[in-house]
Amino acid sequence: MADSSANTLGTGRDEVQFRFRDDEPVDHPAVTVDSFARQTNAAAVRIEPGDDARDLLPHLDHIRLVEVNFPVFGDGRGYSAARILREAGYIGELRAVGDVLVDQLSHMRRCGFDSFAPDTPIDEADAQTAFSRWPEVYQATTDDRVPIWNLRHGAAEGGSDG
Numbered sequence: 001m002a003d004s005s006a007n008t009l010g011t012g013r014d015e016v017q018f019r020f021r022d023d024e025p026v027d028h029p030a031v032t033v034d035s036f037a038r039q040t041n042a043a044a045v046r047i048e049p050g051d052d053a054r055d056l057l058p059h060l061d062h063i064r065l066v067e068v069n070f071p072v073f074g075d076g077r078g079y080s081a082a083r084i085l086r087e088a089g090y091i092g093e094l095r096a097v098g099d100v101l102v103d104q105l106s107h108m109r110r111c112g113f114d115s116f117a118p119d120t121p122i123d124e125a126d127a128q129t130a131f132s133r134w135p136e137v138y139q140a141t142t143d144d145r146v147p148i149w150n151l152r153h154g155a156a157e158g159g160s161d162g
Contacts (some may be wrong), residue, residue: 053081086112
């Protein structure tokens with residue numbers, strides 16, 4: 001993790017425990033995907049399990065925050081939602097909320113989450129360890145880290161892992 005203010009643990013607003021962004025946090029509540037479909041002027045949307053993140057794709061240019069709810073730790077649909085949004089070009093804040101556990105943090109970051117609002121606060125030392133646990137990665141994802149196989153072959157930039 002870099003030493004910039006955007007990558008400082010514990011710099012969130014209200015329930016946000018970890019935030020890795022320089023911009024101002026959205027200061028109003030997120031609407032549901034169904035509500036957003038009827039009022040596309042909202043800047044914050046909350047995806048629940050079962051919602052299709054692709055419904056938001058035509059509106060990504062004016063959404064500033066997408067909250068993805070993890071009601072139980074074993075529900076991995078939020079990871080897919082994050083990848084869909086990031087791979088479609090979403091650059092706004094992507095916040096994991098709900099039953100977010102320390103051992104999920106690094107995987108969530110790799111999928112594109114850049115803020116975290118766990119139901120139960122996570123020890124900051126444990127979170128720091130989780131975020132930095134694997135310095136090398138095997139797949140290219142939305143976090144632009146260079147896969148180890150590319151490093152072995154002298155490639156300077158990440159790319160397809162195919």
